[in-house]
Amino acid sequence: MNAPLPTQRYTRDQMAARVARDIPEGAYVNLGIGLPTMVANHLPADRDIFLHSENGLLGMGPAPAPGHEDPDLINAGKQPVTLLPGGAYFHQADSFGMMRGGHLDFCVLGAFQVSASGDLANWHTGAKDAIPAVGGAMDLALGAKKVFVMMEHLTKQGESKIVARCTYPVTALGCVSRIYTDLAVIDVTPAGLAVVDIVDGLSPTQLVELSGVPLHF
């Protein structure tokens, strides 16, 4: 991957706003830890969108005002949150049944790698001395009708995180619907990876070179 690095990229806020645009009113959504959390900031306040947190709530509201944190009301990242009127609490078996049963419309997740066939790797670097931890990652990867991934297109070393086959241990197979990167928005389709958006100033040819996998335009 020695293609020249693009000069323009989507900012993290632009990426989050782009994901938010794809979430219609009435959707049930789980936003993973990290970058996906930012999507919440871009969901229009006048739109009823239902946020699920796998530790046991639906109808999650924004962070509480300082001094109003409740240690019993946290999200999956263990940050203090609030509950909207109309929200509900439930236990872990019910919460993960809600995901596994396909009731959520969207999960938005971070990733180390996504393969051309939609395999996701986001839980384990594969490093020999790493202590493994999975949490809800594997459930989230299967836990919605559509799974969106948000990630930088390239590693710090300039390698594509969109790959022919994951080299990191996978989280789930064939689960990703759409990939949002700082360079492009790409659908995973039965016919292969299909580019939906591309950042200004980057040509299709350059994107293919940077990605190292076949892309349809």
Add this chain to the structure above:
Amino acid sequence: MNAPLPTQRYTRDQMAARVARDIPEGAYVNLGIGLPTMVANHLPADRDIFLHSENGLLGMGPAPAPGHEDPDLINAGKQPVTLLPGGAYFHQADSFGMMRGGHLDFCVLGAFQVSASGDLANWHTGAKDAIPAVGGAMDLALGAKKVFVMMEHLTKQGESKIVARCTYPVTALGCVSRIYTDLAVIDVTPAGLAVVDIVDGLSPTQLVELSGVPLHF
């Protein structure tokens, strides 16, 4: 089975009282439809015994006063009941999980037949033209640490309902702990059927003759 019929038998109330004596304070109990329901009348009011009804309640109280029936508060026999302070409602998966998971201490059930190895037949006569219906019978038969059966010892034709092998379709295999009849109380043990009580005026020999299966005394 042409042994002479006994002249003395336990009444249904005596049978119910005998079962009630075997249920200690603090027990969680499901009383099946019919004869077992009568056990409730003999549980001392000053003893905390927790009645479960599989349609979704724990802490079932007595029948309501006339005019106070609530169509939304019924037992598994669809009779109006009440809930004691400290009782709780739950849905069907939770209710049957409670049984299947072995959390009840006792189920008391009626039966067509019980085999020497504790197989229970109480859901289907096996008649060719019968419309089958099982309800919670198979779950109840497995649904407690101990399953007590209450039944007449003999059919109307004078045949023993305690049998070497069930001729009626079974409800569950090896599930019965103790049998209460109008003639005796009999434990099902790995070593065979062991008589605990026998009605006054009936000899062990007579009981064996009437039962047609080996009994230990």
Add this chain to the structure above:
Amino acid sequence: MIDKTVATAAEAVAGIPDGATVMIGGFGTAGMPSALIDALIAQGARDLTIVNNNAGNGEIGLAALLKTKRVRKIICSFPRQVDSQIFDALYRAGEIELELVPQGNLAERIRAAGAGIGAFFTPTGFGTLLAEGKETRMIDGRQYVLEYPIHADFALVRADRGDRWGNLVYRKTARNFGPIMASAATTTIAQVREIVPLGALDPEAIVTPGIFVKRIVALAAPTPMARPGAAG
């Protein structure tokens, strides 16, 4: 603004197609969504598969639906009752298919559908007529039967109160099959006594979160008293 409430029972059951699998809540009359069943009869869908604990009582509700001969198959635990004459006649005439399932397996199969479980090993039914031909396995010294989820296209449930997001609370033993059926159907339709403002239901006590409910209709119809009968 998301508002799942609809004005009438007819609107609530609109679009149920011929051939649909429809779960109907209730144990006896408790939790039985009678107005939705009546609307389904009026709506006219046929060739239905119905999932309910029973197979109708008397001449009303599910029994009345069966009487229209629009039900091809019923999956239930306890069809035969003192007043199941309509089902009985159809069954004896070979005009309805019956899948008889022990009540706990019925509940767990519905729950498995809602929770995305592919199949599960249950001890209930092992060694009986109802497990004939099914896969069995000994696990930790106990015998089990493999059972599969029951999914539905529609679920008709009755709850006590609900809100415009579809959150539901039930009343006493009328809760029975409602929560699990709501989770197992593609489209769940709830009949409630009262629709309350968003936030009026205690979030600690909501039994069915709105994610499981697509349409909700307030209908004041009282529950008739069940006719006592055999278990199930």
Add this chain to the structure above:
Amino acid sequence: MIDKTVATAAEAVAGIPDGATVMIGGFGTAGMPSALIDALIAQGARDLTIVNNNAGNGEIGLAALLKTKRVRKIICSFPRQVDSQIFDALYRAGEIELELVPQGNLAERIRAAGAGIGAFFTPTGFGTLLAEGKETRMIDGRQYVLEYPIHADFALVRADRGDRWGNLVYRKTARNFGPIMASAATTTIAQVREIVPLGALDPEAIVTPGIFVKRIVALAAPTPMARPGAAG
């Protein structure tokens, strides 16, 4: 009269033997029964298998228990955290065994133990390192892994309020693993903020019926704020 309340945390954890499998509720600090864990440390049982979502944070609670080196094995979904230094050191030294389970499979395996399910097919984990060596099956075109229940000898859970029969209600997201762990252990011990008179808890809103609880102790300890970290 049945009264499951005990006066002290020490009394509540009495009798937990060496070699026991102990479930501990909580997700981070929410629902973590800290006083019961401290009492378990004081009680001295060793060679324990612990089931929790995490593997301890900082130097308190479960982390402090691990530090005593009385835990032989931990079954959890997310051991590695910013402040899991005690677990990390034990693990790297080979002084603790880890069974890593995806969080939803952990929850479902605990629920299966409570509900008497022998095993179940779950899609989660299929094709990953965590399903290596496990039985798999294609059902209706989807791939599943067979998972078994996790039973425990004891469960330590934290609820908000309870009564002398052991009925429990939780508070907000502190509910998490409490209800399912309570159902999966032979002896469940609940730490609550307040014990209320029988009948004071709404029977429609009781989350853990008393049948699942053997001992209950009121302890006013507040929940510390969790330290935000990675998922799980």
